[in-house]
Amino acid sequence: MNSILIKNIKTLVLAEEKPGLLKRGKEMADLPCIQNAYLKIEKGKIASFGRMEAIPIDLHSDQTLDATGKMVFPAFCDSHTHLVYPASREIEYVDKIKGLSYEEIAKRGGGILNSAKKMKETSLAELVDHAIERLEEIKNMGTGAVEIKSGYGLDTDEELKMLYAIRKLKELSPLTIKSTFLGAHSIPAQYRNNQSEYVDIVINEMIPQVAGEGLADYIDVFCDKGFFTVEDTERILMAGMKYGLRPKIHANELDYSGGIQVGVKYNALSVDHLEYTGDAEIEELKNTETIPTILPGAAFFLGMVYAPARKMIDAGLPVAMASDFNPGSSPSGNMQLILSMASILYRLTPEEAINACTLNGAYAMGISEELGSIAIGKTANVFITKKIPTIEFMPYYYGSNKVNTVILNGEIV
Ligand code: NIG
Ligand code: FE
Numbered sequence: 270m271n272s273i274l275i276k277n278i279k280t281l282v283l284a285e286e287k288p289g290l291l292k293r294g295k296e297m298a299d300l301p302c303i304q305n306a307y308l309k310i311e312k313g314k315i316a317s318f319g320r321m322e323a324i325p326i327d328l329h330s331d332q333t334l335d336a337t338g339k340m341v342f343p344a345f346c347d348s349h350t351h352l353v354y355p356a357s358r359e360i361e362y363v364d365k366i367k368g369l370s371y372e373e374i375a376k377r378g379g380g381i382l383n384s385a386k387k388m389k390e391t392s393l394a395e396l397v398d399h400a401i402e403r404l405e406e407i408k409n410m411g412t413g414a415v416e417i418k419s420g421y422g423l424d425t426d427e428e429l430k431m432l433y434a435i436r437k438l439k440e441l442s443p444l445t446i447k448s449t450f451l452g453a454h455s456i457p458a459q460y461r462n463n464q465s466e467y468v469d470i471v472i473n474e475m476i477p478q479v480a481g482e483g484l485a486d487y488i489d490v491f492c493d494k495g496f497f498t499v500e501d502t503e504r505i506l507m508a509g510m511k512y513g514l515r516p517k518i519h520a521n522e523l524d525y526s527g528g529i530q531v532g533v534k535y536n537a538l539s540v541d542h543l544e545y546t547g548d549a550e551i552e553e554l555k556n557t558e559t560i561p562t563i564l565p566g567a568a569f570f571l572g573m574v575y576a577p578a579r580k581m582i583d584a585g586l587p588v589a590m591a592s593d594f595n596p597g598s599s600p601s602g603n604m605q606l607i608l609s610m611a612s613i614l615y616r617l618t619p620e621e622a623i624n625a626c627t628l629n630g631a632y633a634m635g636i637s638e639e640l641g642s643i644a645i646g647k648t649a650n651v652f653i654t655k656k657i658p659t660i661e662f663m664p665y666y667y668g669s670n671k672v673n674t675v676i677l678n679g680e681i682v
Contacts, residue, residue, distance in 0.1 A: 278339065282300065314648060393430050
């Protein structure tokens with residue numbers, strides 16, 4: 270395996286001397302940077318870094334990259350996606366423009382159920398092929414780690430098929446991938462009037478098989494108005510936890526659903542979406558291990574209210590931001606765009622936004638000991654930018670790809 274020396278780096282971003290697992294509240298404004306820096310990568314790991322003036326004279330490497338005028342960032346950690354899916358859903362998007370709400374579309378059998386119908390007609394190989402293309406696309410925009418959920422299957426065989434696809438992607442892709450079982454993503458039409466029967470299937474049929482085959486790292490439930498209730502969620506999370514599956518849940522996207530509270534109660538790693546978050550929910554999240562995760566792409570695309578990210582950070586909470594890449598509510602996995610949305614729509618400073626999309630995203634996937642920042646011994650997942658004038662330029666110059674070179678596990682990819 271090649272060793273790589275990157276020299277003359279204009280700014281080495283989020284280079285931690287004392288790495289922490291996440292940043293909370295005021296700490297999110299802290300983005301340790303080194304100007305005119307070098308970075309040495311060896312055996313896939315960060316071996317050393319520092320100022321160019323202090324570069325050891327005997328430092329040799331198999332390959333040297335000159336980053337004059339360019340910056341080096343830790344690769345993005347996108348902690349919430351649904352990027353394994355059978356087909357795009359742009360027709361619904363037009364319905365949305367014409368005025369139908371997300372819930373109205375779901376009621377008409379559109380939305381997630383539409384994807385579930387198409388899932389049955391899609392082979393495992395097709396799912397993998399399409400997802401590989403999406404992974405390639407997000408990698409080129411700087412993402413190095415991604416969480417992917419099931420949840421377009423909605424019956425045991427189809428959910429398993431999605432999880433097999435994610436397992437295959439873990440094998441094939443240079444990205445670090447975490448998989449989440451989301452059997453409780455929507456209620457199939459035939460269980461509309463008997464929702465608890467579907468919950469029983471998730472608990473008694475799906476979870477044992479998913480866990481038995483080691484197909485999921487986490488478990489998720491869409492706990493919201495018109496989807497799964499707090500009671501359904503509790504039952505599913507308890508069943509999952511018996512198999513060691515920690516929750517990462519969809520909560521409070523459509524209403525004050527109690528999803529945040531139930532997530533905290535079951536020590537969820539993250540609670541995600543959070544458009545409907547009030548003072549009570551913020552209080553509940555304080556002094557917990559659960560990281561609130563905001564998905565700006567979905568709120569933007571669906572024209573929803575924006576989660577109170579600023580208020581959360583000012584209250585001392587950590588915040589992660591992720592793409593929610595999916596065909597219905599956020600058809601983009603571009604984390605550079607998420608950086609821009611974080612600052613423009615949610616009033617995070619560029620420093621806070623970068624922490625939210627890297628280190629805190631890594632925490633929300635349970636991998637921040639290994640990834641999410643530049644620290645000695647961490648996996649070498651970084652990107653080199655094009656020539657850019659300042660860190661602030663990253664969120665400011667929105668819509669174009671500022672990433673030039675991506676290095677994952679110490680290899681240029
Ligand atoms: O995170 N909120 C629930 N689930 C997805 C939407 C998936 C879809 O519409 O296909 C989300 O936005
Ligand atoms: Fe989602």
